[in-house]
Amino acid sequence: MRGRGARSLVVLTVAALGAATAGLAQSPAQQERYERYLELGSLVTGGRVTPNWLADGTGFWFAEGGPENTVLIQVDRAGQRRPLLDVARVREAFRTALGRELPYRGLPFETFVPRADGRLQVTFEGRSYALDTVANRVARLPRNSYVDDVYQLSDEARFTPRPFQMPRYLVPDATTMEVLSPDRRQFVSIQNGNLVLRSTADGRYDPLTRDGTPDFGWTTEAPRVALKAGGVIGMVALDPWSPDGTMLYAARLDRRQVEVNPRQHFLKRNDEVVPIRVVRAGGALDEYQPHVVSVLSKETVPLDVGPTRDRFFNLIGWRPDGSEVILARYERDFRRMDLLACRPVPKACRVVVSDTASTFVAVQHEVIYYGNTGVSLLPDGSGILMFSTRSGWRQLYHYDFDGRLVAQLTRGEYPALSVEAVDPKARVVYYSAHSDPKRPYDVHIMRVPLNGGPATQLTEEPGQHEAIFSPSMATFVDIHSAVDRPVVSDLRSNDGRRLGRLGTMDVSALKAVGWTPPEEFTVKAADGVTDLWGVMYKPADFDPAKKYPVLEWIYGGPQIVWCARNFSAPEMKQQAAAQALAQLGYVVVCLDARGTPERSKAFQDVVFKAWGVNEIKDHAGAIRQLGARHRFMDLDRVGIYGHSWGGYFTVAALAQAPDLYKAGVASSPGFDPYDAVIYEPYLGGIPGPGNKAAYDRATAFNWAPSLKGKLMLVAGTNDNSVLTSTMKMAHALIEAGVDHEFVVLPEQYHGYGTRFENYFLRKKADFFARWLLADEGSARVKASR
Numbered sequence: 001m002r003g004r005g006a007r008s009l010v011v012l013t014v015a016a017l018g019a020a021t022a023g024l025a026q027s028p029a030q031q032e033r034y035e036r037y038l039e040l041g042s043l044v045t046g047g048r049v050t051p052n053w054l055a056d057g058t059g060f061w062f063a064e065g066g067p068e069n070t071v072l073i074q075v076d077r078a079g080q081r082r083p084l085l086d087v088a089r090v091r092e093a094f095r096t097a098l099g100r101e102l103p104y105r106g107l108p109f110e111t112f113v114p115r116a117d118g119r120l121q122v123t124f125e126g127r128s129y130a131l132d133t134v135a136n137r138v139a140r141l142p143r144n145s146y147v148d149d150v151y152q153l154s155d156e157a158r159f160t161p162r163p164f165q166m167p168r169y170l171v172p173d174a175t176t177m178e179v180l181s182p183d184r185r186q187f188v189s190i191q192n193g194n195l196v197l198r199s200t201a202d203g204r205y206d207p208l209t210r211d212g213t214p215d216f217g218w219t220t221e222a223p224r225v226a227l228k229a230g231g232v233i234g235m236v237a238l239d240p241w242s243p244d245g246t247m248l249y250a251a252r253l254d255r256r257q258v259e260v261n262p263r264q265h266f267l268k269r270n271d272e273v274v275p276i277r278v279v280r281a282g283g284a285l286d287e288y289q290p291h292v293v294s295v296l297s298k299e300t301v302p303l304d305v306g307p308t309r310d311r312f313f314n315l316i317g318w319r320p321d322g323s324e325v326i327l328a329r330y331e332r333d334f335r336r337m338d339l340l341a342c343r344p345v346p347k348a349c350r351v352v353v354s355d356t357a358s359t360f361v362a363v364q365h366e367v368i369y370y371g372n373t374g375v376s377l378l379p380d381g382s383g384i385l386m387f388s389t390r391s392g393w394r395q396l397y398h399y400d401f402d403g404r405l406v407a408q409l410t411r412g413e414y415p416a417l418s419v420e421a422v423d424p425k426a427r428v429v430y431y432s433a434h435s436d437p438k439r440p441y442d443v444h445i446m447r448v449p450l451n452g453g454p455a456t457q458l459t460e461e462p463g464q465h466e467a468i469f470s471p472s473m474a475t476f477v478d479i480h481s482a483v484d485r486p487v488v489s490d491l492r493s494n495d496g497r498r499l500g501r502l503g504t505m506d507v508s509a510l511k512a513v514g515w516t517p518p519e520e521f522t523v524k525a526a527d528g529v530t531d532l533w534g535v536m537y538k539p540a541d542f543d544p545a546k547k548y549p550v551l552e553w554i555y556g557g558p559q560i561v562w563c564a565r566n567f568s569a570p571e572m573k574q575q576a577a578a579q580a581l582a583q584l585g586y587v588v589v590c591l592d593a594r595g596t597p598e599r600s601k602a603f604q605d606v607v608f609k610a611w612g613v614n615e616i617k618d619h620a621g622a623i624r625q626l627g628a629r630h631r632f633m634d635l636d637r638v639g640i641y642g643h644s645w646g647g648y649f650t651v652a653a654l655a656q657a658p659d660l661y662k663a664g665v666a667s668s669p670g671f672d673p674y675d676a677v678i679y680e681p682y683l684g685g686i687p688g689p690g691n692k693a694a695y696d697r698a699t700a701f702n703w704a705p706s707l708k709g710k711l712m713l714v715a716g717t718n719d720n721s722v723l724t725s726t727m728k729m730a731h732a733l734i735e736a737g738v739d740h741e742f743v744v745l746p747e748q749y750h751g752y753g754t755r756f757e758n759y760f761l762r763k764k765a766d767f768f769a770r771w772l773l774a775d776e777g778s779a780r781v782k783a784s785r
Contacts, residue, residue, distance in 0.1 A: 026584045026769070033540060036513050037580035038761065041571045043513060047487030047505025048479055050468070051075075052111070057471030063110040064503060070106035077474055079491045079499030089136050094124070097138040151203070158200045164189040167219040167253050169286050169312065169368050170279050170677060179220070181295075182245040193217025195250055195293060208248070208298055215255045215277075220248070221315040221371070238315055238371060242322045247344060248293045249315050249325050250300070257284035263720050266746060278721055279677040281695070282687045288313050290327060292344040303342045304349045305329060314373050319401070320381035326352075328373045333685035334360040339375060339384065341401060352403045355388045359608040360681040363597060365559040378450075380424040385409075387416065389601040396431060398450060407452030413437065415598055420445060421469040421476075423494075427451060430469065430476075430494075434598060436462075441533055441565050441598065445478065447494070458496030461485075464566040469494075477502065481567035483535055484517035505567065514540025518579070520565070523625040525594050526617035530603070534591035534622065535563045537582040542632075548587045549637035549772040552623060552661075553578045554653070556615045557645035558607045558682055561598045563590040573757055574643065577764075584765060585773060587633055589626065593618035609684045609691060611673065611698040615649055620657035637772045641665040641764060644722075644750065647714075648700060651729070654711055655703035663771040665764045667714040668750050671700035671725045704732035710771045711740040714760055716748025741767070 026034070036043065051060035058077040061084045065071050072084040091102055102108050109122040112131070119130040121141070128141040148154040161177040167190065168174055178187035178198065187198040191205070193212030198205050212218045220240040240249040258277040265272040279285055290303040290313055305313065305327065316326040316339070324341040327349075331337075336356045342349040355361050366372040374387035383400045394415035398406040409429060410416040417432040427450040435444045435457055445467045448455040459465040463482030470476065473494055481487040486505035490498050507515070516538045525532050539548070555562040570576050582588045593615055595607035606614055627635040640661050642650045647669025653661045673679040673695050674687060683698060684691035696702070711733070715726040726742070733740050743763055745756045752760055 026773075030539075030541075030584050033514055033583040034580050034765070037583050038573045038576050040510075040576040040579060041569045043507070043510040044486065044567075044569045045506045045509075047481070047489060047503050047567075049477055049489035049502040051470070051477050053471055058474055060470070060477075062502070065106050068104045068106065070104070070108075070110055072107060072110075073502075075491060075500070075502065077470075077472075077499075081500065081502075085133065090131065090133075093131065093136045093138045094129075097129070097140070153203060158203050159184070161187060162189070162198070164191065166190060167193075167217060169253075169288065171369065172276070179239055179241065181241050182243060185245070186295075188220065188240065188248060190218060190220065195220070195248070197295070208293055208295070209300060217253060218250055219253050220250050239317070240315065242292075242318050242325075243320055244322055246295055247322070248295060249318070250291050250293050251313065252289045252291060252300075252302075254287040254289070258286055259283050261720055261724075263718060266717065276720060281674050281677055281679055281683075283677070285310060285312075285332065285677065290342070292325065292342075301344055301347055303327075303344070304347055305340060305342065306349075312368055314367060314371060316373060316375050317377050319377070324401075326375075326377060326384075328367075328375055330362070330367060332680065334362060334364055334367075334681035335685075337361050337373075339386070352384065352401060353386065353399050355386070355390065357389065357601075359601075359605045361389070363559050364678060364681045376419055376422075378424060379422055382424070385419055385422070385429065392601050394598075394601070396429070396448075398429075398452070407450075409448045409450075409452060410446075410455060413600070414440070415600075416446075417443065417598070420467045421473065422450070423473040424450075426473065426494075428473075428494075430458075430467065432465070432467070440531075441561065441563075441592070445476070445496075447496075456496070458492065458494075475499065481505075483520055483565055483567065486567045514583075516540050516542045516582075521626065523591075523622040526614065526621050527594075530594060532591060532593055532618060532622060533563070534589060535565065536626070537579050537588040537590075539582050539585060539587075544632050546632060547634040548585060548632055549639065549768075550623065550627075550633050550635065551578075551581055551586045551588045551768065551772075552619065552638070552640040552653075553588060553590045553646075554619060554640055554642040554649050555644070555646040556593065556595070556619070556642070556649035556652075558595050558597065558604060561592050561596055562646075563592050573761060574752075577761060581765065581768070584769070586639075586768070587630075589623065591619055591622050593622070607682050609682075609694040611679065611682055611694065612648075612652055612700070613697060616652050616656040619649075619653065620660050623660060635660065637662060639663040639665075639768050639772050641667070641768075642669075643667045645670065651700055651703065651707070651711065654709045655700075655706040658706065658708035661709055663710040663768060665712045665714065665767055667760065667764075668716065668719055668722050669713065669726060669729070670722050671729045673698040675721045675725055701728060701732040704729070704738060705736040707733065707736075707738045707740075710767075711738075712743060712763070712767050713740060714743040714745065714763070716745040716750070716752060716756075718747055718749045722750065 049062050051062055053060045061072050061074045063072055071087055073081050074084040075081050087107055090107055094102055094108055108124045112120040112122045115121050119132050122129050122131055130139045130141055144154045163175050163177055165173040166176045178189045180187050189196050193214055195208035195218045196205050209218055221238045255277050258279055260275045261278045262273045263276050287308050289308050290305050292301045310332040312330040314328045318325050324343055327340045329338045329340055338354045339352045340349045341352050376385045386397050387394055396409040396416045398409055400406055414434050419431050421430040428447055429450055430447050432443050433446050434440050436442045439462055442462055443464045445458045445465050446455050461480055463480055465478055465480040468477040476492055478490045478492050486507050488504045489502040491500050491502055492498050519536045521534050521536055523532050578588045594603055597604050627633045638661050640650050640653045647666030650664040650666040654664045683694045687695050713726050715723045730742050748756050
């Protein structure tokens with residue numbers, strides 16, 4: 001593809017420069033900028049305000065200024081700001097108490113807890129202090145005794161949730177936290193397959209069940225994923241307690257029929273093989289039997305939910321009076337969802353409302369992995385809010401508990417996304433939606449009467465809006481940005497009026513490193529009609545007169561919208577890599593093509609029984625349209641990379657459009673749709689005569705002989721079915737005589753630990769530099785000599 005001598009010369013030149021990132025044709029300035037961009041979150045500060053609401057629910061306080069200049073700001077419901085604490089007085093109180101000067105210039109803490117005696121409890125340098133804001137005195141609080149620490153008997157230890165491993169459908173157990181009972185007397189968790197209570201009085205454990213085993217044990221509910229800007233921060237368990245705390249929702253999870261596969265560990269003196277359960281397409285599922293458990297009698301009562309084989313269940317919650325527990329039941333192919341209301345005594349379940357589709361009613365990942373059913377209970381217990389795509393768009397519906405439709409709350413040719421808040425007194429629902437037809441991925445905050453009526457858009461700036469409502473529902477914090485507009489936070493009234501600006505992101509460090517704002521673009525899909533939207537990243541020193549190689553960052557799967565359309569400063573390096581790679585001299589492109597969510601149902605249903613058929617037609621067509629539009633894009637040097645299903649579609653691109661894509665990096669890819677149940681809803685259900693052709697078309701090993709470009713495969717040894725699938729792809733490539741590279745990451749899972757992620761990112765940068773920058777690099781070397 002490129003001259004061997006030129007590549008060798010470039011390698012030697014970079015080695016002489018001591019390039020840590022192994023970027024072959026990049027200058028030291030580009031490499032430094034690349035490294036800084038991988039830590040993009042460190043180049044920006046502020047903008048995002050997280051309110052701490054006051055007891056009356058109308059005002060709040062928040063911290064700003066960072067560690068050097070921390071101040072606490074109080075904001076009233078009219079948007080007026082004032083310092084919550086006098087920084088100089090508080091610093092003087094600490095100086096007097098400690099007998100020395102404090103570091104920095106702001107408050108020595110960012111948060112506090114009100115005490116019963118009126119003082120504020122704060123933490124400084126690992127010690128707890130009580131701050132008397134009236135007398136301006138600081139008193140050091142006594143440390144816990146040795147016995148308190150060893151036996152965890154302090155109030156803090158007894159009332160702090162502890163982590164445990166929550167059994168989940170289909171995937172390894174997840175670390176989540178104990179859930180406190182309504183009367184604050186005990187926490188519930190899972191230990192060794194059994195339900196366990198921990199007393200907040202003495203910290204002792206009391207088993208609720210004793211019959212659980214690792215393969216036939218108890219669980220409370222699939223944890224929800226907790227998110228913040230930049231990524232996942234952990235798993236949060238949905239509250240399984242009945243409102244009066246006398247009953248628990250739980251389930252018996254039977255994994256005994258699920259296929260066992262070996263996971264091999266290599267780093268001890270001797271290899272270790274650990275059996276794990278893997279659910280294949282068409283294979284036996286974890287069988288989940290919902291129960292209600294009496295906390296007092298320890299009786300476990302199975303709920304009459306009908307057959308549990310080949311079905312999924314999710315807890316929605318309890319009715320406020322505790323009379324019924326509400327569940328969502330999904331058929332395995334996801335073409336039907338039934339909302340069940342179950343009475344523990346006498347034991348009975350009824351279908352409240354059902355939702356059906358000829359393809360799939362929901363994204364399986366959202367329901368099973370993240371617990372997002374699109375169903376919520378009204379706070380006053382009067383009814384249910386439920387999303388459905390039955391109209392052709394994701395819309396919000398209000399039902400009562402008898403299954404009667406009270407109102408279709410949202411209408412129009414745009415999707416509603418999520419319920420943000422409900423005000424039962426004002427009878428209003430606040431929700432987010434892609435409500436601007438001219439900008440179909442912008443997120444706005446909306447409100448609509450609970451009994452139906454016209455919807456009102458409360459936000460106006462283009463981009464992405466996130467709302468945090470006050471407990472009183474009188475105001476909300478609007479956090480918003482766009483790809484080219486840094487984050488700001490505003491306070492708004494519940495009718496959308498802006499009351500004041502709370503914070504603006506400081507991007508001065510980013511601009512000092514160098515920054516060219518990302519750009520949104522539109523192209524046509526392969527059908528010649530449908531508009532597709534994407535984002536383009538350019539180098540900070542972008543010159544439109546130059547020719548740049550192109551990289552596409554792809555995911556392509558039907559679960560999520562991939563392109564970041566907010567001012568993205570992710571903390572995860574792999575998410576920051578698109579903007580970082582641009583600094584090495586590429587134009588990087590991201591696209592959301594047909595088959596992905598958050599547009600019309602028809603837009604997403606393009607994937608149904610056609611996985612692997614249309615995606616690359618859209619993506620390759622988009623690159624060609626952009627190349628015709630922009631002379632700075634060199635379509636003779638196009639690469640592509642992606643993770644998970646992005647790895648699958650990376651290989652699809654190299655095979656289906658070999659004249660365009662010259663190099664690809666596929667990390668943690670899955671190539672075999674028969675390997676995993678997660679393909680089933682999109683390929684027509686369990687593999688059989690009616691959908692065999694769809695499964696076979698989606699099997700990527702068949703593409704191996706068509707690969708023409710350069711390919712790097714990357715997989716972790718703990719990523720069980722993915723590692724097997726990648727091995728099979730390597731075998732198919734060898735059988736076809738196709739040269740490729742294979743990077744193995746020992747003991748890594750579907751995501752990679754810090755050292756391994758850094759290693760992978762270096763390998764990826766080096767790979768693309770070798771195959772896409774070699775000619776340019778050799779020209780630079782010759783010019784410098």
